[in-house]
Amino acid sequence: MGLEMALQLEKMGETLSFLAFFDCSGPDYKINNSLPQFTLETEKDFLRKFFTATGNQAELEKITDIEQLWFRAVEVLTGDSALVEELRQLLIENALALPGYDKLTGEELIQYLNLNRIHTYASAQYIPIGKLHTPLHYFRADQNPGRVESWKDHCHNPNNPVIYHEINGDHHSIFRNKEQIAGFAGLFKEVISRAWDNAAKHK
Numbered sequence: 457m458g459l460e461m462a463l464q465l466e467k468m469g470e471t472l473s474f475l476a477f478f479d480c481s482g483p484d485y486k487i488n489n490s491l492p493q494f495t496l497e498t499e500k501d502f503l504r505k506f507f508t509a510t511g512n513q514a515e516l517e518k519i520t521d522i523e524q525l526w527f528r529a530v531e532v533l534t535g536d537s538a539l540v541e542e543l544r545q546l547l548i549e550n551a552l553a554l555p556g557y558d559k560l561t562g563e564e565l566i567q568y569l570n571l572n573r574i575h576t577y578a579s580a581q582y583i584p585i586g587k588l589h590t591p592l593h594y595f596r597a598d599q600n601p602g603r604v605e606s607w608k609d610h611c612h613n614p615n616n617p618v619i620y621h622e623i624n625g626d627h628h629s630i631f632r633n634k635e636q637i638a639g640f641a642g643l644f645k646e647v648i649s650r651a652w653d654n655a656a657k658h659k
Contacts, residue, residue, distance in 0.1 A: 459483065459610060463585050473655035474648055476593040479627050482606035483582050494577065496522045503529050510536055534562030543569060587612040593619045593647060595640070599626040621647055 459482070462475050492498045499522060507516040510532055519525045533539050543565040544558065560568070589612045611617030621643055625636045 472590040474651040475590045478595045479597045595621045
């Protein structure tokens with residue numbers, strides 16, 4: 457995680473010339489640490505609707521090992537084209553903008569979906585070791601204003617904790633739409649050049 461890397465470097469006495477985040481939410485363990493742990497029962501809860509759709513719910517309840525559960529889950533989920541399509545929709549709902557997601561196999565969809573679930577759980581348990589002293593440049597998509605507020609509490613300077621730069625678009629389009637990418641790249645080049653010039657003056 458970028459925040460933890462920056463905090464660790466500051467703790468070691470390093471000076472960071474530039475730190476930026478792009479339309480992402482800051483850690484908020486006070487809200488998110490209620491996420492359930494990965495246990496056999498929570499995984500069964502996650503998979504139950506899929507097994508029910510294929511008439512395999514009774515078989516699901518018989519499984520007593522979490523690794524055995526997922527081996528069987530791959531067989532069930534990838535053996536039904538409707539379920540594979542539902543997995544694709546879950547990827548979209550979880551904001552996983554994977555290139556060519558519509559061409560991924562069922563096994564690949566499950567891998568990415570579970571990877572996202574693991575990252576979500578890890579983020580929910582993360583507690584920062586302190587607050588940033590380095591000015592934080594935050595590039596926000598103007599259609600996702602809610603992500604901004606979550607960074608203020610992680611910056612040391614109470615008067616000007618975050619330097620905001622607005623990008624036209626949403627979380628996905630700023631990295632996928634060619635015109636928006638061009639505008640984003642131009643803004644980023646301008647901001648980082650200015651930051652480097654300021655850093656050079658203070659050396």
